[in-house]
Amino acid sequence: MKVCLAGQGAFGIEHLEAMAKIPGVEVVSLVGSTKEAVAPVAKQFNIPHWTGDLAESLKRPGLEAVILSTPTQMHASQGEQCMRAGKHVMIEIPMADSLADSESLVRAQQESGVIVMAGHTRRFNPSHQWIHKRVLAGELKIL
Numbered sequence: 663m664k665v666c667l668a669g670q671g672a673f674g675i676e677h678l679e680a681m682a683k684i685p686g687v688e689v690v691s692l693v694g695s696t697k698e699a700v701a702p703v704a705k706q707f708n709i710p711h712w713t714g715d716l717a718e719s720l721k722r723p724g725l726e727a728v729i730l731s732t733p734t735q736m737h738a739s740q741g742e743q744c745m746r747a748g749k750h751v752m753i754e755i756p757m758a759d760s761l762a763d764s765e766s767l768v769r770a771q772q773e774s775g776v777i778v779m780a781g782h783t784r785r786f787n788p789s790h791q792w793i794h795k796r797v798l799a800g801e802l803k804i805l
Contacts, residue, residue, distance in 0.1 A: 666719045666749075668693040668740060669731035670703040673754055677729050678707045691719035693732075716740055720747040727777075730754060738763035745774040754781045 665681065667674055667689055674692075681687045689709050694700030696714040704712035713719055720728070720743070727750040730740050738758040744751040745767075757780035758764040771778040784790050796802040 663726050664688050664690045664722070664724045666691040666693060666716075666722065666725055666728045667709075667731065668716055668719070668728060669733075669754075670694045670700045671731065673731040674729075675703070677731055678703070682707065690725060691722050693719050716743060720744065720749060726750060727752070734759045738767055741767050741778065742770040745770045745776050745778065748774065748776060750777040752779050752781060755784065756780070 663686060665687060667677055667681075670692060678689065681689055689707065691711040691713065692700050692704045692707075692709045693713055693716050694703075697712060700712040700714070703709075711719070711722060716728075719725070728744045729752045730737055730744070731754045732740060734756055737753050737756070738760075741751055741753050741757070753767070758767060767778070793802065
């Protein structure tokens with residue numbers, strides 16, 4: 663599977679490290695705020711194409727999916743852009759910064775038919791698991 667990653671910050675690096683361990687996944691493009699900003703990360707992970715323009719990456723030959731680890735305020739517009747280009751997309755949490763933008767993403771998914779998901783990896787965080795167990799045990803109550 664050929665993937666583009668948008669966002670070369672801490673979460674982006676986590677995704678790159680994870681994808682490097684998955685057979686059959688090839689990161690073919692990296693998008694950041696500027697081409698210069700993403701160049702060092704692209705070189706570190708041997709990514710053949712890097713840019714400051716998501717639209718440019720969406721045109722890469724064979725690209726199937728995009729991971730968005732960009733700032734929250736960009737998630738809705740970038741997610742819709744990916745879906746309209748026919749790419750599957752994983753949007754880091756939160757999927758959008760408003761209910762209206764989240765609903766817009768859902769509509770775009772329904773219209774495009776691509777696979778879309780929001781990251782929910784926090785559930786694996788030990789502190790979150792501790793709280794969850796306390797809630798299930800009845801020790802904490804959600805009001």
